[in-house]
Amino acid sequence: MKRLWVGAGLLLGMLALPQVAMAAGGATTQLFLNGKPLAAEVPPRIISGNTLVPVRIIAENLGAKVGWDDRTKQVTVTSGATKLVLTIDKPEVAVGDKTEQLEVAPTIVEGNTMLPVRFVAEKLGLKVTWDELTRSVFLYKKSSGTAAADSGANGGTSGAGGSAAAGAGAAGSTGANAGAGTAGGTAAGGASAGVAHAAEPDPDSKPGIVQAIDFTGDRLTIKTNGVTTKPNLFHLSGPERLVLDVPYAVLDEALKAKLNGTVGEIAVQHPLAQKIRFSNYSSDPPTARIIIDLKGRAELVPVEAKQLQPGQFAYDLKLAKYLVVIDAGHGGKDSGAISVTGKMEKTFNLAMATKVSELLRKEPLIEVQMTRSDDTFVELDDRVAFANTRNADLFLSIHGNKYTASSTGTETYYYRDESLDFAKTIHKHLVPATGFADRGVRQEPFRVVKGTTMPGILVEVGYLSNKNDEKKMFDEAFQNQVAASLVAGIKDYLNIQ
Structure with a gap:
């Protein structure tokens, strides 16, 4: 292959989460938007106690426009009437005709432009939460009606790209492995998306109730009082676990009574599963969470609704390829x-x-x-x-x-x-x-x-x-x-x- 390089695409980051530490050699931080894992060329980073993450996929999902001025080293993020202008290595950010201060200045990591995000996320209408248990950043639109990724306890909800910058070439190889911009993608750090989110429920309606969680043989069955929106199913690695979020639902009193603090646990005997945990994961919006801690690689295969009673969801746990x-x-x-x-x-x-x-x-x-x-x-x-x-x-x-x-x-x-x-x-x-x-x-x-x-x-x-x-x-x-x-x-x- 003939070696030709076009430099790394402009990647913007969007999240400043206070006092969240991650060692350089620690676990990779994962990024989610409305429960959907996002692909990023570089993982979120912790700099001076602030989380910085890539932005292209977030910007695309929000419909924001991202611009880059190579002469001034400025990044422009525009969404509707909101316009932000940020400059590399400078903490000042222009918000419309006003100037505000960032806790940490935009910087370049491995050729990618990164921004502290909580500031930008709030300006664009995102809700942002950090989940320490899974080292995950969860972003979601306030109108989504769902939370996002894994936690054994109450946590939060949750890549990059843009314009190409010029790069240098090098001899000694033969492929055209060059390219500008960044591909889209939906996975990050071993997480895989499951069922898509539904529209937000009527805000005046009461949350659904998760009445029972049963694991018999290979089958996990969730009984509710009539919840119709399918749970959001996804996989996380390091360690391996499968997560089911039941949207706009809470645990009933019998399940709440089994909580030790914020987390309940079900002992299981299965070659693929260690245990099952459950919690009232989020109150805004209400979300009940079920986590299967795995012994190895496995997947949950949904059971057809016609085989179930109304308000039931069931999945068969199988060895995954x-x-x-x-x-x-x-x-x-x-x-x-x-x-x-x-x-x-x-x-x-x-x-x-x-x-x-x-x-x-x-x-x-x-x-x-x-x-x-x-x-x-x-x-x-x-x-x-x-x-x-x-x-x-x-x-x-x-x-x-x-x-x-x-x-x-x-x-x-x-x-x-x-x-x-x-x-x-x-x-x-x-x-x-x-x-x-x-x-x-x-x-x-x-x-x-x-x-x-x-x-x-x-x-x-x-x-x-x-x-x-x-x-x-x-x-x-x-x-x-x-x-x-x-x-x-x-x-x-x-x-x-």
């Missing part, structure tokens, strides 16, 4: 690198991606999807969105390299810190399989590994500009061997025997 997205670099009008004998990189990439996918389909715990399965051109941001909107667990992009005739070797690239272990694991299996020189695990802001929200890496199997590398790379036995090594690396990383 890992979703792995395999990306064959280039394709269609984008040939990628041309080899020393005139072969196209896109052909090699597709052959490898197909072989890897065929092997993964034999694994009972893995579901695999390809960003392209034929000679089709797919935009870089569309590859990112493909993985993000499917809430994939892993993303692997396959390429061939090109530089000089003497260049040889295998490289594995990552960008986000949470992808490093995946990169190291794959590289450990890949290098012996290729037999090429070990050129190491490297960090680069390639579009497809920067924009994906799950662990994502890009492998450069060998150099198409090198006669010996190229000969092997188009040999089917070599391709089969390399494909097997990539599958072994994926299974190793996922701890699948």
Whole structure:
């Protein structure tokens, strides 16, 4: 692949939450809007006791417009009659014709512009809450009628993008993994969206009542007094748990009597579940929450309403598969690198991606999807969105390299810190399989590994500009061997025997 960079997209952040600390090496902060996990190129950060998070996805969901002036280093956020002008490294912010002070100035992190958000969120009409238990930021529109993500107790409710900035190029690789802007996406840090929220109930109506929570066999049953809006279901990792929010509903007196403080607990004996917790999660709006703490990877499969009594919701707890997205670099009008004998990189990439996918389909715990399965051109941001909107667990992009005739070797690239272990694991299996020189695990802001929200890496199997590398790379036995090594690396990383 031919290396061409267009700099990181303008990312704005929106949340200053007082006195919330997160160590640099701590758990990744997750971001939600109206209960929907949001994808962000960089996770929310804590700076001087204030939380800063990316904004593009928030801005898009709110219909706000975001502008960037490279000369003045100013960010403009406009929503209706509200206009905010913020300047990098300066605490002053213009709100219409007035000037106000931020607790922490906008800054740039890893090439991304970040803003402290509570100030901006309130100006745009958002409600903002921090959930310390899950290290999650919850944002929701005050008219949404629902709360958002996980907490074992009462907590709060809950990515980025914008204009491209110019970047520098570098030699030594061969793919057009460049791109401007940012893909959309709905996952963040292992969270996956479930049922969409419904319209806000009549504010004069009384909240529904959750009357009973039962877990028998594999089935979780929630009995209510006639709640008709489906619970919002989503998954959170670190640790693994499944969360069900029953919108505009509260626990009945019998369940409230079982609360220890703010949280009740149901003991279970199940190979996939440790326990079930429940609480009156939010009072504005009223939301009852049920959390299944998992022993491993699992999913809740909704039971059809026609099998249930009115006011009942039921889900079967099942072993969940890992979703792995395999990306064959280039394709269609984008040939990628041309080899020393005139072969196209896109052909090699597709052959490898197909072989890897065929092997993964034999694994009972893995579901695999390809960003392209034929000679089709797919935009870089569309590859990112493909993985993000499917809430994939892993993303692997396959390429061939090109530089000089003497260049040889295998490289594995990552960008986000949470992808490093995946990169190291794959590289450990890949290098012996290729037999090429070990050129190491490297960090680069390639579009497809920067924009994906799950662990994502890009492998450069060998150099198409090198006669010996190229000969092997188009040999089917070599391709089969390399494909097997990539599958072994994926299974190793996922701890699948």
